[in-house]
Amino acid sequence: xxxxxxxxxxxxxxxxxxxxxxxxxxxxxxxxxxxxxxxxxxxxxxxxxxxxxxxxxxxxxxxxxxxxxxxxxxxxxxxxxxxxxxxxxxxxxxxxxxxxxxxxxxxxxxxxxxxxxxxxxxxxxxxxxxxxxxxxxxxxxxxxxxxxxxxxxxxxxxxxxxxxxxxxxxxxxxxxxxxxxxxxxxxxxxxxxxxxxxxxxxxxxxxxxxxxxxxxxxxxxxxxxxxxxxxxxxxxxxxxxxxxxxxxxxxxxxxxxxxxxxxxxxxxxxxxxxxxxxxxxxxxxxxxxxxxxxxxxxxxxxxxxxxxxxxxxxxxxxxxxxxxxxxxxxxxxxxxxxxxxxxxxxxxxxxxxxxxxxxxxxxxxxxxxxxxxxxxxxxxxxxxxxxxxxxxxxxxxxxxxxxxxxxxxxxxxxxxxxxxxxxxxxxxxxxxxxxxxxxxxxxxxxxxxxxxxxxxxxxxxxxxxxxxxxxxxxxxxxxxxxxxxxxxxxxxxxxxxxxxxxxxxxxxxxxxxxxxxxxxxxxxxxxxxxxxxxxxxxxxxxxxxxxxxxxxxxxxx
Numbered sequence: 001x002x003x004x005x006x007x008x009x010x011x012x013x014x015x016x017x018x019x020x021x022x023x024x025x026x027x028x029x030x031x032x033x034x035x036x037x038x039x040x041x042x043x044x045x046x047x048x049x050x051x052x053x054x055x056x057x058x059x060x061x062x063x064x065x066x067x068x069x070x071x072x073x074x075x076x077x078x079x080x081x082x083x084x085x086x087x088x089x090x091x092x093x094x095x096x097x098x099x100x101x102x103x104x105x106x107x108x109x110x111x112x113x114x115x116x117x118x119x120x121x122x123x124x125x126x127x128x129x130x131x132x133x134x135x136x137x138x139x140x141x142x143x144x145x146x147x148x149x150x151x152x153x154x155x156x157x158x159x160x161x162x163x164x165x166x167x168x169x170x171x172x173x174x175x176x177x178x179x180x181x182x183x184x185x186x187x188x189x190x191x192x193x194x195x196x197x198x199x200x201x202x203x204x205x206x207x208x209x210x211x212x213x214x215x216x217x218x219x220x221x222x223x224x225x226x227x228x229x230x231x232x233x234x235x236x237x238x239x240x241x242x243x244x245x246x247x248x249x250x251x252x253x254x255x256x257x258x259x260x261x262x263x264x265x266x267x268x269x270x271x272x273x274x275x276x277x278x279x280x281x282x283x284x285x286x287x288x289x290x291x292x293x294x295x296x297x298x299x300x301x302x303x304x305x306x307x308x309x310x311x312x313x314x315x316x317x318x319x320x321x322x323x324x325x326x327x328x329x330x331x332x333x334x335x336x337x338x339x340x341x342x343x344x345x346x347x348x349x350x351x352x353x354x355x356x357x358x359x360x361x362x363x364x365x366x367x368x369x370x371x372x373x374x375x376x377x378x379x380x381x382x383x384x385x386x387x388x389x390x391x392x393x394x395x396x397x398x399x400x401x402x403x404x405x406x407x408x409x410x411x412x413x414x415x416x417x418x419x420x421x422x423x424x425x426x427x428x429x430x431x432x433x434x435x436x437x438x439x440x441x442x443x444x445x446x447x448x449x450x451x452x453x454x455x456x457x458x459x460x461x462x463x464x465x466x467x468x469x470x471x472x473x474x475x476x477x478x479x480x481x482x483x484x485x486x487x488x489x490x491x492x493x494x495x496x497x498x499x500x501x502x503x504x505x506x507x508x509x510x511x512x513x514x515x516x517x518x519x520x521x522x523x524x525x526x527x528x529x530x531x532x533x534x535x536x537x538x539x540x541x542x543x544x545x546x547x548x549x550x551x552x553x554x555x556x557x
Contacts, residue, residue: 011234011243012174012251016187018232019167022128023190025225026160028198028218029135030100033153035202036211037093040084040142084211092146094434099150101294101426103157108423112165112416113268119235120170120412125226127162132222134159139212164188164419169412172404173236176254178342180404185334185397192327192393199323255408268410272474279414281466282402285356286422288459289395292363292388292452294426295433325390333358333397348405348469352398356467359395360460363388367449406468407475 007013088096115123134156141148167187175183198218205214234240237248273279333355340351366388373381403414432451437444 010247011237011240012176012179012183012247015171015174015233016183018228019171019187020190020193022124022163022167022225022229023188024194024197025218025221026128026131026163027191027194029131029156029222030160031195031198032135032202032214032218033096033100033138035199036206036214037096038084038203039206039211040086040088041093042084042087086142086146088146090434090438094430095150096146096153098427098430099153100157100160101423103154103159104161104426105157105420105423107158107161108165108416108420109413110416111162112169112410112412112414114162115166115169115412116268116410120166120168120173121229121233121235123166124163124170125229127159127166128222128229129226130159131156131163132219132226135215135219135222138215138219161423165412165416168400168403168415170233170235172408172411174251175404176251177404178254179338181334181337181341181397181401182331183334184400184404185330188396188400189327189330189393192323192330195323196321196327268413269474272472273407273410273414274417276406276472276474277466278406278468278472279418281463281468282399282406282414283418283421285360285395285459285463285467286399286418287425288455288457288462289359289392289399290422291425291429291455291459292367293392293396295429295448295452322386322389325386326393326396329390329393330397331393333394334401337397337401349467350469352402352405352469353464353467355394356398356463357460359392359398360456362391362394364453364456366391367452371446371449402467402469405470406472408471409475 111123111127134152138149138152141152171184171187198214202214205217234243237243237251240248337351337355340346341348346354366384370381370384370388373384399418400415403411403418407414433448436447
């Protein structure tokens with residue numbers, strides 16, 4: 001109990017908690033349009049096939065005319081509601097839903113490089129601040145013209161595209177390998193809580209307050225979070241003024257043999273990274289998981305409202321339940337993966353592939369099953385959709401951990417590349433769904449579900465063949481690029497790195513500290529080897545050497 005309390009009070013858990021909250025508010029700004037668009041658009045005018053100019057608005061109030069396969073079954077669930085102002089065709093709606101990802105796909109690899117070169121803290125901060133400001137501008141731009149709103153959504157996407165890569169970089173400076181799955185999964189599981197809260201409350205906000213309010217609320221929360229990040233988060237344990245000595249030493253020792261992710265000392269092996277089978281295996285799996293994720297994220301509200309004919313105020317609640325389950329399973333997968341790894345039950349590679357299998361085959365099975373059900377079994381349909389979407393949490397827990405597994409020194413860049421390729425699904429999925437569901441029929445949605453299942457299984461097979469959970473050869477530490485982890489400010493002169501290869505060629509590979517002992521006019525080098533079985537610790541006048549179970553000390557002044 002004491003150890004658990006100490007862990008919760010730790011600075012690395014505080015980083016994970018602030019990152020969790022940031023992902024919550026960021027996803028609120030991402031999915032707000034998916035909820036709001038249902039009440040922004042005049043659905044009646046579109047159903048009646050009136051001549052449409054995408055910039056026409058209306059204030060008519062009508063009773064929705066229910067049509068389609070669930071008309072009789074669910075007619076009692078449809079309430080009288082005011083149609084939206086905008087007569088936007090299905091093509092325009094798809095454009096608005098997909099435009100976020102046009103910007104999102106452009107900035108992720110760049111963000112990983114910037115975060116590695118300059119540090120992740122301020123890259124994350126500026127990106128979130130810009131996202132919040134642009135979200136506040138969304139209602140104004142929607143009333144100007146839909147094309148202006150499309151531009152705003154592209155810019156919001158570009159800003160948020162910087163966040164994951166830079167956050168991955170700073171997490172790499174703080175997260176010990178033994179806690180990697182649970183801390184990283186917890187941090188990124190905030191995306192699902194943000195989705196739950198936005199979709200669970202967004203329907204009520206849009207129906208009873210107005211669609212503009214959801215943009216104002218989510219944008220303001222983005223800006224408020226920036227203050228938390230600015231004052232509570234630091235780039236490395238060595239620069240944090242409130243980290244305990246024990247925690248700092250624990251983190252540093254756990255990263256023995258690794259170049260710190262926030263470091264500027266190592267060149268990025270771009271060619272090896274882009275040609276690595278492990279990177280491409282992870283990328284294929286990432287694409288498959290996000291295809292399912294984005295299909296339901298951007299289209300599930302429309303499916304529930306237009307096909308199942310459920311009340312808009314209930315729409316967000318049903319959809320939010322899926323992401324709440326995803327949050328539970330993502331965290332559970334992270335904790336269980338670390339447990340198996342620390343007990344050495346299986347190798348990290350096998351653990352990752354088993355968890356990814358759960359996150360691939362359960363969603364595939366659920367969406368195939370939904371294709372055989374009709375509106376007479378609405379409760380079963382909803383249950384299968386919730387379980388299918390929620391079980392993606394198993395796959396997402398693996399995906400956010402893989403970059404630190406295979407290339408811890410370049411995790412932000414690897415994740416940025418993988419997520420960039422995978423995010424093309426966020427552009428393609430709404431287009432494919434829009435093209436296949438023009439009539440909003442049960443049969444059309446069956447095709448959508450089958451495509452999701454096929455891509456999910458393909459992604460698993462590719463990850464199973466090429467994927468890995470171990471550090472790749474091109475990502476391992478080179479002697480010439482070993483970083484110094486600074487000692488506390490105890491009167492010694494701290495030096496940032498050792499870059500003379502000749503001075504290091506005879507030393508074992510490990511983490512080194514260089515101390516200038518002032519008046520003694522001597523510089524001593526201490527190291528801890530990668531296998532943690534051999535180490536030397538120097539002060540200015542003494543040396544302690546540990547080899548296996550033997551320890552010796554000597555005076556060197």
